[in-house]
Amino acid sequence: MSARYQVTGVTAVDISASIESGIRDAALAPGDPLPPVRTLAADLAVSPATVSRAYAELRRRGLVVTAGRHGTRVRPRPPVAARRAALRPPPAPGLRDLSRGEPDRRLLPPLRRHLADLADAVGDPVGYPDLGVLPEMTEVAGTRLAADGVPAPGLTLTGGALDGIERLLGAHLRHGDAVAVEDPGWTGLLDLLAALGLRPIGMPIDDDGPIVAGVTAALAAGARALILTSRAQNPTGAAISADRAGALRALLAGRADLLLIEDDHAAELARVPLHPLAGATTHWAFLRSVSKPFGPDLRLAVLAGDETTVARVAGRTRVGTGWVSTVLQRLVLSLWEDPEVTALVDRAAGSYERRRHALIAALADRDLPAHGRTGINVWVPVDDETSALTALRDHGWAVAPGALYRIAGPPGLRITVSDLNEEEIPAFADAVARAVRPTPSPGFTA
Numbered sequence: 077m078s079a080r081y082q083v084t085g086v087t088a089v090d091i092s093a094s095i096e097s098g099i100r101d102a103a104l105a106p107g108d109p110l111p112p113v114r115t116l117a118a119d120l121a122v123s124p125a126t127v128s129r130a131y132a133e134l135r136r137r138g139l140v141v142t143a144g145r146h147g148t149r150v151r152p153r154p155p156v157a158a159r160r161a162a163l164r165p166p167p168a169p170g171l172r173d174l175s176r177g178e179p180d181r182r183l184l185p186p187l188r189r190h191l192a193d194l195a196d197a198v199g200d201p202v203g204y205p206d207l208g209v210l211p212e213m214t215e216v217a218g219t220r221l222a223a224d225g226v227p228a229p230g231l232t233l234t235g236g237a238l239d240g241i242e243r244l245l246g247a248h249l250r251h252g253d254a255v256a257v258e259d260p261g262w263t264g265l266l267d268l269l270a271a272l273g274l275r276p277i278g279m280p281i282d283d284d285g286p287i288v289a290g291v292t293a294a295l296a297a298g299a300r301a302l303i304l305t306s307r308a309q310n311p312t313g314a315a316i317s318a319d320r321a322g323a324l325r326a327l328l329a330g331r332a333d334l335l336l337i338e339d340d341h342a343a344e345l346a347r348v349p350l351h352p353l354a355g356a357t358t359h360w361a362f363l364r365s366v367s368k369p370f371g372p373d374l375r376l377a378v379l380a381g382d383e384t385t386v387a388r389v390a391g392r393t394r395v396g397t398g399w400v401s402t403v404l405q406r407l408v409l410s411l412w413e414d415p416e417v418t419a420l421v422d423r424a425a426g427s428y429e430r431r432r433h434a435l436i437a438a439l440a441d442r443d444l445p446a447h448g449r450t451g452i453n454v455w456v457p458v459d460d461e462t463s464a465l466t467a468l469r470d471h472g473w474a475v476a477p478g479a480l481y482r483i484a485g486p487p488g489l490r491i492t493v494s495d496l497n498e499e500e501i502p503a504f505a506d507a508v509a510r511a512v513r514p515t516p517s518p519g520f521t522a
Contacts, residue, residue: 081098081103081104083095083098083110083111083116083119083120084120085120085122085130086120086121086122086126087122087126088126088127088129088130088133089130089133091116091120091122091126091127091130092130092131092133092134095110095130095134095139095140096134096139096156099139099150099154099156100156104150105150106150106151106152106153106154107149107150107152108149108150109146109147109148109149110131110140110147110148110149110150112147113127113128113131114127131148135148135270136251136273137155137271137273138151138154138155138267138269138270138271138272138273139151139154139155139156140154141270151267151270152263152267152480153263153264153267154267155267155270155271170472171469171472171473171474172472172473172474172495172496172500172504173474173495174473174474174475174476174491174492174493174495174496174504175474175475175476175490175492176492176495177310177311177452177453177476177490177492178372178452178492178494178495179345179368179369179371179372179424179452179494180424180427180428180452180494180495183420183423183424183427183494184370184371184424185370185371185411185417185420185421187371187407187411190407190410190411190414190417191407193410194403194406194407194410197406198403198406202402207398207399207402208399208402209231209232209233209399209400209405210402210405210406210409212409213233213405213408213409214231216409216412216413217231217378217380218231218380220378220412221362221364221378221380224350224352225350225351225352226350226352226354226362226380227354227355227380228380229380229381229382229383229386230380230381230382230383230384230385230386230387231378231379231380231381231386232379232386232389232390232393233376233377233378233379233399233400233405234363234376234377234379234389234393234400235375235376235377235397235400236365236367236375236376236377237339237341237363237364237365237367237377238264238265238268239375239377240361240363240377240379240389241265241268241303241337241339241363242268242272243389243392243393244301244335244337244361244379244385244389245268245269245272245274245301245335246272246392247385247388247389247392248300248301248335248359248385248388249272249274249300249301249335251272251273251274252273252274252275253274253275253300253301254274254275254276254277254294254297254298254299254300255269255274255275255276255277255299255300255301255302255303256276256277256279256291256294256295256299256301256302256303257269257276257277257278257279257303257483258278258279258281258286258303258304258305258309258314259278259279259280259281259290259482259483259484259485260281260311260312260455260478260481260482260483260485260488261278261305261309261310261311261481261483262305262310262311262339262481263480263481265303266481266483276483277294277297277299278290278294278482278483278484278485279291279293279294280485281309281312281314282314283312283313283314283315283447283449284314284315284316284317284319284320285304285305285309285314285315285316285317285320285321285324286304286316286320286324288320288323288324288327291324291327292327295327295334299334300333300334300335301334301335301336301337302328302334302335302336302337303337303339304316304324304336304337304338304339304353305338305339305340305341306338306339306340306346306350306351306352307340307342307346307348307350307450307451308341308342308345308346308368308450308451308452308453309450309451310341310451310453310481310490311453311455311476311478311481311488311490312447312448312453312455313432313447313448313449313450313451313453313454313455314447314449314450315346315348315449315450316351316353317351318349318351320351321351321352321353324353324356325353325356328353328356328357329356329357330357330358331356331357331358332357332358332359334357334359335357335359335360335361335385336353336354336356336357336359336360336361337360337361337363338352338353338354338360338361338362338363339363339365340352340362340363340364340365341363341364341365341367341368342368342369342450342451342452343364343365343366343368343369344369344418344421344422344425345368345369345421345424345425345428345451345452346425346450346451347425347426347429347450348449348450354380354381355382358382359381359382359384359385360381360382360385361379361380361381361382361385361386361389362379362380362381363377363378363379364377364378365377366408366411368452369421369424370408370411370417370421374404374407374408375400375404376400376404376405376408428451428452428493428494430498431493431494431496431497431498431501432448432451432452432454432493434498434501435448435454435491435493435496435501435504435505436448436454438501438502438504438505439454439456439505439508439509441505442505442506442508442509443509444456444505444508444509444512444513445457448493452492452493452494453490453491453492453493454490454491454493455478455488455489455490455491456488456489456491456508456512457486457487457488458478458487458488458489458512459487459512460487461477461478461479461487461488461489462477463511464489464508464511464512465477465489465511467510467511468489468507468508468511471507471510471511472507473504473507473508475489475490475491475492476489476490476491476492477489477490478490489508491508
């Protein structure tokens with residue numbers, strides 16, 4: 077914990093509020109350790125039970141995480157707005173940053189012309205009764221999903237994939253319920269589960285998606301929801317294959333006690349066929365975001381599912397945010413229907429494919445296994461994340477530590493290829509090889 081910040085309070089409520097204030101003011105940074113329970117209790121002259129209750133409340137709200145002998149620490153992305161923009165420090169000068177997990181901005185479709193056309197086409201202002209999911213959006217989105225074999229007995233929109241997942245979990249689960257997730261998996265999802273007071277159960281994955289035995293074990297452990305990434309899994313690039321989809325459908329068939337959520341966030345950027353599980357369970361949802369192919373600022377995702385599940389999400393939206401902006405809906409429709417934009421997105425998909433394959437091949441030439449069937453990320457297993465990250469930094473590169481994405485899985489590094497130019501790949505692969513397998517010291521000589 078920062079030496080500049082002192083926790084105060086004599087009750088569990090006061091102590092937890094003091095720690096939250098430190099997080100909000102950025103005096104306590106993501107990853108900072110909190111004092112051991114007994115140490116803080118002695119400092120504040122309160123009982124250890126009081127501090128334990130404070131820490132338990134902070135864990136319940138997703139602000140801190142406790143990891144056995146590693147103690148209690150501030151979560152990497154605690155669900156509280158900091159007053160200082162310190163959640164993501166900029167890379168050091170001269171450091172090439174391959175840690176961000178974002179699409180290549182150079183390959184995103186330009187919006188200027190579509191916004192100008194939209195400004196000319198928008199008619200008179202409309203009132204509240206006329207707002208919601210546009211009929212033409214329902215038609216086009218349903219057609220696009222059907223082309224990939226996804227049924228849509230019900231369809232609505234959310235403000236992105238994570239917003240859709242939050243609404244789905246809130247409509248079906250209660251505080252403390254267990255959720256089966258991929259391990260390693262999307263850090264944003266892990267943070268969301270913590271903030272909702274839900275308990276993640278990790279499922280090991282391989283290049284073809286979640287391993288059946290791991291899904292079986294998660295269900296046996298009482299998982300109430302199962303969240304899968306269809307393609308371009310973050311951080312490993314896995315994609316659910318036809319055989320794996322068939323095995324999972326057989327395992328899940330007819331389950332009425334389980335909410336199945338599929339996240340196809342890469343959508344048009346994924347150059348492998350989609351093998352959906354939609355409809356395998358009684359309650360299910362399939363999410364497809366537009367952010368990765370068309371731009372992170374376009375906060376819209378299509379949510380298809382069984383009628384009951386979609387009705388719950390739409391109903392909850394109606395008494396909250398109300399709807400996804402119809403102006404945004406019309407902009408997305410314009411992008412979907414523009415053949416030039418379709419060609420640009422396909423070009424981006426090809427570029428990611430070439431860079432990903434080239435990096436994996438270059439690492440293989442250096443006897444380093446790596447994973448990345450689809451998407452913008454490559455996962456490299458390592459023995460020691462800290463030493464590999466430090467060595468890469470010393471060679472001028474920044475990548476993401478696997479610890480951000482793991483629950484119980486083995487260590488690794490996540491490398492985003494969208495910021496890696498093809499001509500840089502050989503030199504970068506050399507740096508990774510040196511970082512993962514450093515040259516041993518020759519030791520002392522006479």
